[in-house]
Amino acid sequence: MLMPSLKKSCSALLALLLLGQVLVAQANLPDFTELVEKASPAVVNISTRQRMPERMAAGGQLNIPDLQGLPPIFREFFERNIPQVPQNPGGGRQREAQSLGSGFIISADGYVLTNNHVIADADEIIVRLSDRSELEAKLVGADPRSDVALLKVEAKGLPTVKLGKSEDLKVGEWVLAIGSPFGFDHSVTAGIVSAKGRSLPNESYVPFIQTDVAINPGNSGGPLFNLSGEVVGINSQIFTRSGGFMGLSFAIPMSVAMDVAEQLKADGKVSRGWLGVVIQEVNKDLAESFGLDRPAGALVAQVLEDGPAAKGGLQVGDVILSLDGKPIVMSADLPHLVGALKPGSKATLEVVREGKRRKLPLTIGALPEEGEELASAAQPGAERSSNRLGVRVVELTAEQKKNLDLRGGVVISEVMEGPAALIGLRPGDVVTHLNNQAIDSAKTFTEVAQALPKNRSVSMRVLRQGRASFITFKLAD
Known part of the structure; x- marks a missing residue:
């Protein structure tokens, strides 16, 4: 049994050790105070006003839609507050809506960056500075695809942020956000970089x-700083099931935002590179069926007629492994890299075709305007064939091939019990390739289907409602 004096000494020593651990932990945490003092003056609050038709329910109350019914995942911030109806003695059918977001000043003569969704459809944009003064802003340009907007206020000698290089960020690095969540100006939150190069739906x-920086409605468009006080991103979206912060926040890299801003300033619009292909992810089974040693790259499911990829010799079934030497690990890497290239520039793709690697030089095209859609799926024709997959197929007519931009292919007219039903094939699906072989007729489809190997991944290219994708399956003994 320990003596009382020895017990006291042990307790004191333990307390000192614990205190030492706390002090060491505190010493390792970053101090953001100086960063916030220097950066805050260049962060602004943004509000908008928009004239829109007034929707009144019985009793003179606004008929607000049920937000709980909206998809909970990757929704844009709920920037728009409940609309306020102004006094209108004349009884006009107009009401005024307001929204709150954030932004930051990138030049002393009044250029401000924010999110497109913060100012979308606004009739008036008000920028409130850190000294509480308000300035009306002009929209220089906006790019919905990147969710970046560039504003201009008439002023001189404004405080500005320091711009950093988002590509130098490392996962695990401390970052800090300043914004106006729920209208609380210049709120500061901090966290770490959880991942880079994320693709969202x-x-x-x-x-x-x-x-994992706490981002909430009102933070949209605000800056994300590194520990050097440089802006490395624009806070843009959150992953949420509740409508509030859940530990997953997403920022637009500053390299992307500044490229967009410079194009908006110079031309009022943004030009992006384009290949003219529909791609999909390469999973384990697809990798096996295409002779790859591991799942990687972007599988070409469709090549658009007369597009840059078609002119460069890219084919359906090619797996793109790199662009100008930059590896394509996930299929989502390809649009980022292609979009960053200027239309008309030259590029080299490394692809796997029929198990062999080859390089394809091509000229990058210009991304078309939004809204262009692929052709609709075909309807069944006349000649029929059945096969061991458990489907009946019909050959496409010449008109259907023209509408779908196909040289061959067959359409499924009936799905019976068997492998086809198990992998989710439906009547109306168009099959253009089976086991890496082009299907030009119902007879070819039957012959290829009869020769399919057992217990090995087999690929099939299917068009459904005009969208092409590869699926894989295995035939049992």
């Missing part, structure tokens, strides 16, 4: 920076 041209 419907966001093909931005390799997002993922962080």
